[in-house]
């Protein structure tokens with residue numbers, strides 16, 4: 001029988017960063033002298049914050065003299081950056097962990113570390129449940145883990161490792177961590193702690209560094225990014241966008257994820273006025289019924305949400321692509337409450353909707369309520385909205401046919417067709433041979449479906 005997980009670890013309960021947790025010293029890996037820098041395999045799952053954390057951790061691993069981002073078979077250490085937002089994300093982590101067991105046993109000295117939200121949520125209990133796991137640490141505070149690697153691998157380390165510059169065009173930049181909201185279904189405030197914003201100059205410097213490496217599109221990330229606040233400089237998200245927009249060589253700027261409460265006119269004005277800020281706005285609504293929103297503790301009404309969307313479209317223009325998150329089957333969701341969500345989706349006609357069936361997260365306020373919508377009903381409601389959204393997305397994209405879009409070419413598919421994204425964040429495909437990765441094109445939309453656009457180049461912008 002696997003050891004039962006506690007509801008929340010002490011760190012998660014107290015919003016404290018989790019210190020490095022290791023096994024008793026006699027169980028620590030006996031590290032052989034490798035005669036080369038140790039190699040670290042990184043794996044992650046979950047939201048864009050984990051993408052950004054992975055990049056940051058890879059840089060820190062290179063700084064202490066290990067080689068990050070190596071193939072698993074060539075690696076000495078595997079690090080799992082985990083997610084706990086939904087139960088199935090945790091199951092995927094456990095599945096990945098099972099795959100690592102034969103890898104670890106195949107060579108003495110190999111080690112497995114686990115970080116990310118599951119590390120904070122479950123803490124030490126993970127070591128009890130997973131006998132092959134060596135380390136648990138908080139990705140926000142990796143110093144203990146890095147110091148442990150340095151100590152164990154001292155004979156194998158030879159100063160910072162220079163990682164070849166990547167040829168990526170887009171990058172995520174985490175500008176704040178944590179969340180001060182307390183949506184009743186959400187585990188994030190427990191595992192990511194209170195909001196903490198990076199100083200504005202530090203973010204700008206990070207973006208400058210990325211642009212110098214060839215990045216052209218940056219997405220500023222925060223769980224609640226529009227509550228960004230550099231108190232010392234009195235800078236909120238609009239001021240941050242203004243500062244990042246001024247970085248020479250940056251072509252496109254996006255931000256994720258916003259809370260409706262902090263979606264203010266100043267933000268919409270910045271979206272309208274700053275040339276790099278793309279015509280895309282992700283504003284999670286979660287539900288289209290006031291009682292349901294109250295039970296979720298979202299702290300706005302449907303009318304208030306609608307007014308925010310209208311204000312954003314008024315400021316930026318009808319081309320603004322809208323996306324949202326919706327949870328179906330939350331505790332006590334009635335037929336009529338669900339109908340409210342359906343009717344809001346029909347009315348606002350989002351370009352993209354991230355739909356999820358509610359799953360209980362232990363330790364949250366909603367976990368004390370009865371999860372009383374049967375799974376079959378949750379699935380039926382989910383499938384109904386998915387089908388409806390497919391039609392809406394197809395109709396929204398059909399409006400693009402005949403118009404021109406700006407396309408940043410990301411890559412070439414196996415069949416030779418270049419693809420990329422528009423400023424509205426739509427995937428678009430060009431004819432074979434029409435463009436190279438890294439180019440910016442003006443293109444005419446000739447065909448569209450619910451998921452993508454087919455375009456013909458009109459002009460090369462950069």
Ligand code: SF4
Nearest residue numbers: 179181183186188223
């Ligand atoms: S705002 Fe988002 S991250 Fe924060 S508690 Fe609510 S759902 Fe979770």
